[in-house]
Every structure is written in structure tokens, then in C-alpha cells.
Amino acid sequence: MAIVASGAADLPVPSPGKGIGPLLRGWREVRKVSQLDLALRAGSSARHISFIETGRSRPSEEMVLRLAEHLEVPVRERNGLLLAAGYAPRYSETPLDDPSMDALRQGMERLIQCYEPYPALIVDATYDVLAANRGMAMFLEGVPASLLTPPLNAIRLTLHPEGLAPRIRNLRVWRGHLLDQMTRQIALHRSDALRELYEEVTAYPVPDPDPGEHAGGDVSPAHFALPMRIEHDGQVLSFVSSISTFNTPMDVTVAELAIETLLPADPATAKYLHSQAS
Incomplete structure (x- = not known):
């Protein structure tokens, strides 16, 4: 019934508090996806992905959500990505008894x-x-x-x-x-x-x-x-x-x-x- 062994702390999952670039790079590394592969999936270019990750370019709200979707970022963490990029959270958190x-x-x-x-x-x-x-x-x-x-x-x-x-x-x-x-x-x-x-x-x-x-x-x-x-x-x-x-x-x-x-x-x-x- 249900769902995990040691080693969770060793996974290179991005930490909160960082800018959008390091966070996206962290999720890309977790998913073991290259900049080129991510760019092809998201309809962008490897150059643009590189610029986002290094802070040389600020992604649009749509681009943040598109990249998060292709990186299979959990919904709760997508709000964090939006905040890091300077946008308002997109996903609410409604109590189940509402x-x-x-x-x-x-x-x-x-x-x-x-x-x-x-x-x-x-x-x-x-x-x-x-x-x-x-x-x-x-x-x-x-x-x-x-x-x-x-x-x-x-x-x-x-x-x-x-x-x-x-x-x-x-x-x-x-x-x-x-x-x-x-x-x-x-x-x-x-x-x-x-x-x-x-x-x-x-x-x-x-x-x-x-x-x-x-x-x-x-x-x-x-x-x-x-x-x-x-x-x-x-x-x-x-x-x-x-x-x-x-x-x-x-x-x-x-x-x-x-x-x-x-x-x-x-x-x-x-x-x-x-x-x-x-």
C-alpha cells in the first residue's frame, strides 16, 4: 500500500530561493535533459534556454509554464518557478472540504x-x-x-x-x-x-x-x-x-x-x- 529508500538528499533537485535560471537548470538536470532537447520540446532554441539559465534573458510567463510542463515539474513547484521569474502564482491550493x-x-x-x-x-x-x-x-x-x-x-x-x-x-x-x-x-x-x-x-x-x-x-x-x-x-x-x-x-x-x-x-x-x- 503506498510509496520510498535512502539517497533522496543526494538528488540534485533545485533549491527554493534561487532565481528562475538556476531553478530551471536544476530541474533540467534532474530530468537528464539537454538544453537542445528541452528547446526542441518547448519550441524554442538551445541559445534561448542557455540565456534563461544564465540570467541573460527573462522568460515570459508562458515560457516558464511551457518549460515546467516539459520538465514534468510538480504543480506546487511551478508556482515557485513563476514567483522566481517575477510572476504571480498560477495554481491555487483549495482545501478538499471547500x-x-x-x-x-x-x-x-x-x-x-x-x-x-x-x-x-x-x-x-x-x-x-x-x-x-x-x-x-x-x-x-x-x-x-x-x-x-x-x-x-x-x-x-x-x-x-x-x-x-x-x-x-x-x-x-x-x-x-x-x-x-x-x-x-x-x-x-x-x-x-x-x-x-x-x-x-x-x-x-x-x-x-x-x-x-x-x-x-x-x-x-x-x-x-x-x-x-x-x-x-x-x-x-x-x-x-x-x-x-x-x-x-x-x-x-x-x-x-x-x-x-x-x-x-x-x-x-x-x-x-x-x-x-x-
Whole structure:
């Protein structure tokens, strides 16, 4: 369930407080894109990109947004680029409980209900759970109330020794997968809350490998994606995680929402979930 390992601080992500030139150059280096490649993507010239990065030319607001789009800069950071270039932020940050978000919130809640009996949940940028469907209930059985007190955090719930961790049969592999994802998120978003969460969960004890888990990786019929293998009432279930985000968000809050769905990785898991639902 959810998303990162050491090394986030070593990634060359641009730091806030710099001018537009160094910031754009930093994002270009993060994406490993040359000035020429970026220019071709953005309909500009390598000379103009070079002038922007060295401060010899001030990009237009449209150019800042175009370059940010081709560099896949997170929406929150695009506001920072605009401010560094002397322009007003373009993207609002609307609380999810604002009346203007009613249609979005209700639509997402209906969507995760449609996945039942398969588990699905909605998380924010720090993996706090904003909503979950009834398929998630089986994961919460036996979890102490301290871990279920709002805001429920998907990463903490998954890796905490009193959470799902003891039930996950391939915990070491799944833990590494989550930590790798989290590292990338920390590097891109520079979030103190995410880094604190990362430091917390990496301090949790790591158990010895499960007998069903060998050095080469996970043992599972799901060869198309890494599964999470978790036990429920003596039955080992296998899930693959699918994460959906909005394609063209115009609001920071919306850009940082994600819907995670846990899909059965084998017919036995699907059959078990449907039997539990009935």
C-alpha cells in the first residue's frame, strides 16, 4: 500500500530561493535533459534556454509554464518557478472540504466504491488516507486504535510492526519498493512532513526474510508487477498496486491526490475477496 529508500538528499533537485535560471537548470538536470532537447520540446532554441539559465534573458510567463510542463515539474513547484521569474502564482491550493470541491470529492468516493470488493483508497501528498472503500476493512482488522486515529497514514499502517507488517509475507521486498517510491517523492516535493515520515518508518525493525521469500525476489504468479503478499485468516492473498492521479490538474491540492487500488494478482485472491463480500 503506498510509496520510498535512502539517497533522496543526494538528488540534485533545485533549491527554493534561487532565481528562475538556476531553478530551471536544476530541474533540467534532474530530468537528464539537454538544453537542445528541452528547446526542441518547448519550441524554442538551445541559445534561448542557455540565456534563461544564465540570467541573460527573462522568460515570459508562458515560457516558464511551457518549460515546467516539459520538465514534468510538480504543480506546487511551478508556482515557485513563476514567483522566481517575477510572476504571480498560477495554481491555487483549495482545501478538499471547500464547497467548490464537492463534485470532485464525491466523484472520487464513488469511484473507489466501484472497485469493491477490491481495496481502494484516496491519499494526499503525505500518504494520509482521505477516503477508503469497504474493501479496505479486512486490512484494518486487529490493528490497534493508535494507528487508526485520524489522520490514518497508509505508509505507517503498512510498515508499522503493529500494523500490516507482520502479515505481509514478502515484507522486505515490499518495504524496499515503498521506500524507493518515497525517496523520489521527497526529492521532487522537498516536503518536511514526508521526510519525517520516511525517517520514522525506516527506523521500524526489519524482520528476517519469510521462508517463502528467496534472495532473488518475490515468489508469486504475478510476473507483470511486484505483488504484495499478505495473510488474512490463514489465507495468503496477493495484490498488485495501481496508482491513479489527475492528468492536467490546475490546483495544487488536486495535483497531489492519488487513488490507490489493490487488484488481485491471482484468481485465488479474487475468489476470496468476492466470497468475503458475499
